[in-house]
Amino acid sequence: MSVSSFNRRWAAVILEALTRHGVRHICIAPGSRSTPLTLAAAENRAFIHHTHFDERGLGHLALGLAKASNAPVAVIVTSGTAVANLYPALIEAGLTGEKLVLLTADRPPELIDCGANQAIRQPGIFASHPSDTLSLPRPTRDIPARWLVSTVDNALSALRAGALHINCPFAEPLYGEMDDADLDWQQALGDWWRSDKPWLKTPVELSSPKQRDWFFWRQKRGVVVAGRMSAAEGKLAAEWAQTLGWPLIGDVLSQTGQPLPCADLWLGNAKATTELQEAQIVIQLGASLTGKRLLQWQASCTPEEYWLVDTQEGRLDPAHHRGRRLISNVANWLEQHPAEKRAPWATAIPGLSHQAWQLTAERSEAFGEAQLAHHIRRYLPEQGQLFVGNSLVVRLIDALSRLPAGYPVFSNRGASGIDGLISTAAGVQRANARPTLAIVGDLSALYDLNALALLRQTSAPFVLMVVNNNGGQIFSLLPTPQSERERFYLMPQNVQFEHAAAMFSLRYQRPESWAELETALNAAWSKPRTTLIEVVVNDSDGAQMLQNLLAQVSHL
Template identity: 70%
Template sequence: MSTSVFNRRWAALLLEALSRHGVRHVCIAPGSRSTPLTLAAAAHRSFICHTHFDERGLGHLALGLAKATGEPVAVIVTSGTAAANLYPALIEAGLTGERLVFLTADRPPELINCGANQAIRQTGLYASHPSLNIDLPRPSPDIPARWLVSTVDSAMAHLLHGALHINCPFAEPLYGGDEQQHEAWSAALGDWWQGTQPWLREADPHQVLQEPDWLFWQQKRGVVIAGRMSAEDGVRLAAWAATLGWPLISDALSQTGQPLPCADLWLAQPRARALLENAQLVVQFGSSLTGKRLLQWQEHCQPEEYWLIDSLPGRLDPAHHRGRRIRAAVNEWLDLHPAQTGLPWSGDLAALAQETFEATSEYLANRFGEAQLAHRLPTLLPENGQLFLGNSLIVRLIDALAQLPAGYPVFSNRGASGIDGLISTAAGVQRATAKPTLAVVGDLSALYDLNALALLRQCSAPMVLIVVNNNGGQIFSLLPTPAWERQRFYCMPQNVDFSHAAAMFQLNYACPENWDRLQQAVEQGWRHCGTTLIELQVPPSDGAETLQHLVQQWAVN
């Protein structure tokens, strides 16, 4: 029984070390091999423990918690395919920067490659996608406690983005034993147990520097592109660009207030592109741009220099412009590069954007569907709340047709841009902040993560989940997919409604047939402390066709 007791001491030290680096939320899936980790997490007074029976959803729940808190989040799963199911969330975190710590329990080495049950090769399971890996040995009193704690400390000091995978083999027995055994092993760390600091503290040498020629460049004709960033950064960037007199083209995830709304429409117009060709400098803050026309303009623009500023590593510029790739947080960079007041140089671009927005409002006034939902989405947002956007067609419609309020928190999974785990991620965002949350996803996204509706039964504030049911992956209607194969191999209509899913998970449900009923259902959702699933049943290709029509309309104006 001494093995089971030492396993738990080892796990307790491992989790205590993680707590010293800001881990507060721990997401746990059921399993026997992970018992030492689960019991250690449950006994730790600083942890908030979340549980879910689906490891794929659990990984995305952790992703949402990390997005909303900005803190590292730990995940505990058992051995075997349980660990493999974390892969999508790990990949997403690597692309969007959230810090996750995956603690995968494992069989000891003598049970690998010999036909033992639930034993797979977990060393290097996630290939190059984690930022860091630790393959721990089998717990042993012969290994000093200071080795384990300093190994974790060193890894966490270098975990600036993405995931840390810690593979944790545990030999049986896993249960029982005298809890007083092996006290000396833990006690060797002395008064460290009474403190809150890591055993080993390593400093990050990365430093953001001022561009020496910034005074020269800010007197040029500049364009600012805003990708994914925090609400605070979005507001500040909008003011910075306005002071310079530079046009700001914003993604839906920028939270800048999109001062030039409907960019995906007016960028189709030759007059707009001709104005923007005069830019001498383009400065992009944040990555993961959504709009097709913005991506096309970004690819083909040829300023004297192109600067891309993001705290993530890597190039992040698929067009490979000549210029500067600056690794810095938006707020850090703006601190070092104040804006001098300048006159707007881009002519009537602001008037064109406003004209586009007003014409879009008029066109969609009496057209109930996902395009109207996208355009009017700001009117449904809860006060002091937050928004989570799904992928595929709906995020493109919102990016193209809506003007979201400045500084209003917006979250999404726009790294790998998959449809897996979207509801689970939204659940994590809600749990992290306890704010009223509006989430909008498509029907296939909802089906793909249907298990996550179980997570929405435990909301500490009102949550409204709008499922846009256009009967399939209608994003493919925007692409030149062969018409005769589109339905079967791309859109894959499922012909389902979500009333039964809402009933199974005991969620409130509504299926409004017009805009007034939709507003009423959403408003009622904000008055209910729980989750309301609102299904918006719309004609399959109407949203894609509406976007195509509006783009074509502005392309010829």
Template identity: 70%
Template sequence: MSTSAFNRRWATAIVEAITRHGVRHVCIAPGSRSTPLTLAAAKHPELTPHTHFDERGLGHLALGLAKASGEPVAVIVTSGTAVANLYPAVIEAGLTGEKLILLTGDRPPELIDCGANQAIRQTDIFASHPAATLSLPRPTPDIPARWLLSAIDNLLGPLSGGAVHINCPFAEPLYGVMDDTGSAWLEALGSWWQSDAPWLHTSVPQRIHTQPDWAAWSMKRGVILAGRLAASEGEQLAAWAQRLGWPLIGDTLSCTGQPLPCADLWLAHPEAQRLLSGADIVLQFGGSLTGKRLLQWQAACAPQEYWLIDSQAGRLDPAHHRGRRLVGSISDWLTAHPAPLQTPWAPALTALARSALHEVEGATTGFGEAQIAHRLPALLPVDGQLFLGNSLVVRLVDAFARLPAGYPVFSNRGASGIDGLISTAAGVQRGSGRPTLAVVGDLSALYDLNALALLREVSAPLVLLIINNNGGQIFSLLPTDAAVRERFYCMPQQIEFHHAAAMFGLDYHQPASFAALSAVLHQAWQRPRATVIEAVVSETGGVEALQQLLSRVSQQ
């Protein structure tokens, strides 16, 4: 028997099985122990392979592909710390619901805990963060192929979101000429090879349970909060809320068009808090709320009922309101709960939001972080999409901008880390094929700098806009000693990114005005390649603008 040949047959069955669950993209890092999986995936005609030399970035690339495509994405890495580097992406997927299927090569059991090279304890390495795990045995013809398929199907069939980890030990030799070893083992699956269905069908039925008292609640005073939503969901929710006459407070990730813009500013106004306290019911669609004032109001509100509707299971409410947790498709839920046409019950909120937007427009006339955040909608590509980084960038856009309804917005706001942001943006572009604007801070860009290699392969224009405020200026808001804050929190690096862009062969620009920025972007959207644009701005200008506008709007 040829061990290398049987390893290939075993891996072929694994790869074929995951394609029966909708996998069309596979992200592969280099490594020897994962060779059977890599060769099987590379040979499969229905898989599009993506490669990266950095496993942490590879996991985030897969995360972005899953976000944009809505499909499960496979990841193949070798044994050892290569597996551990997937941890941040596993955590994020668990919090935001993207489906990742991790196929990790491993040493066989006799090489674990005995000093063998690149051998670590990989079983349950991700602890409680995956949705499910499967530790496969060493490949052997003593185990029928139907067991292997049914084990994978049983794992993936009920998967509604998050990562699954399939650990795959392979004994050496890993290389060799393919012979007939294992052919009969695979052929025992018979006509399954000619089908496109899983070997074992396991599914959890999902249906929307119409709330029997919705008709009564819909006639009361309600408030709608919109967190992270798909573009189609955000547009549908905005129309539903307008018909219902309830105020809709939309996060920058909600894709609702934010009918009441600049909520992070006007929510601090006493009149807004007085009006909103009159709500009988609050409906929250989606999680991952961004704005600090919105989170504060959400935590303090005490309506008679608080309903949270999202396709992802779990409480998703850090304030632990009394109410209902309704799991299912948001689009289906809205359809099943029609909105009666009603007159808005809190029209004064519209005036407050308009006033806040007017204040923002008057205070953002120069070139800086706040100005770019406010004018971001004018920079977006037609029929494109937006990826927002974390820390100060997303907060300023949430407070100052009004993004168009139905325009796709992506982020990593589950764990809200800065690891892998460029890699995720690259995956978002590849997963949709759309022109993409990605906006991140300078420390975020440094953290994932080698992901610039991924931007050399894009199918449509991609612009990476780096807001360089010389450090983590979100920490400028901390009430600490200035010298301590700069050294241990903001950590200014005094760098620019033109050499990094040149190293990876990417176009680079550093505009010094909004007009120059607009002109560079207009050119970038004409070519299917990646462009790095660096906006060097005042270190504390964005934070100061937020503080000043918050004070001004809340005291009107």
């Protein structure tokens, strides 16, 4: 028996099983031990192949693909620390619900814990973070192909959200021509190879039933909190809340159009929070909230019931309200629970929101970070999408901007790390080929600089906007000790990104005015290529403007 040939046949069964569960995108890093998986993936025409030399970025590329395609995405890496580099993306997927299938090649058992090169203990390496783990045995004819395919099918059928880790040990030799010695083992699956259905179907559906007392609650004073949801759901949620006459507090990722903009400002006003105390029910559509004042109000509000609707299982309410945890697609839930036309009950909040917006607009002429956040709507590409990084800019956009209803917005707001943001944005763009504006801070860009390699070829215009405030200025919003803030928190790097763009053959612009920014963007949206636009701003101006506006709005 040719070991290399049988390894390939074993891997081919695994990869073909993935296609039966909707996996189309597969992300591959270079490696020797993963050769059986890589070659099996390369031969399978059902896959769209993506490659990257950096496994940490590769995991986030897959995460972005899964976000935008709403389908599971597979990743292939070799053994050793290559596996560990997938951890950040796996954690994020577990918190935000994207489906990843991580195929990690491994040394066979006899090479573990004996000093063999590149051999680490990989089973269980991700602890409790994957949704499920599957540690396969070394490929052998003694195990029938139907065991392998049904085992993979069973694990994939149970994957509702997060990552499935499949650890795949392979013995050497890993290279060699295919032979026919083990063809009968593979062909024992018969006409399964010519079908498009799983070998083992295990339907798993989990959804909360219609709330029979909804007709009673919809007549009460309610508040809608809109968290992360799809663009289509965001529009539906906004219309639903408007019909009910309930105030809607929209997160930057809600895509509701934020009918009451600047919520993170007006929620700091006592008149607003006093009026919100009159709410008898709060319904949160989608998890993962960004604004600090929104999170503070969410933690302190005491309605009669708090309902949280999201596709993910588990407790998603850090304030542990009394109420209902409803597992459902937001659009389906809204259809099951129609709104009844009622007059708005909150009278103070709309006025406070309007005043906060006007105050923000009056201070938005200067060329700066907070002003960019306020104006961001005018810079979005038509029929495009926005990816927002996890730095000060996401909070400024959430607090000071008003995004169009139904305009797609993506971010990594699960663990809210700065690792892999450019890679994730690249994956989002590859999944749907839309013109994409991605905004990150300078430290985030430095952290994922390797990902610029992923942007060298794009199927639609891609703008990576790096807001360079020389360090982690988000810490200026926190009570970090002034004497140690710069050295241990802000960590200014005093870098610019022109040479980074040149290293990866990307176009580069550094506008210094609104007119120059508009000129740079107009050129960038004209062709399917990547442009890195660096917006250099004064260090603490963005944080300072937000704090000043908070103080002003609190006294309205």
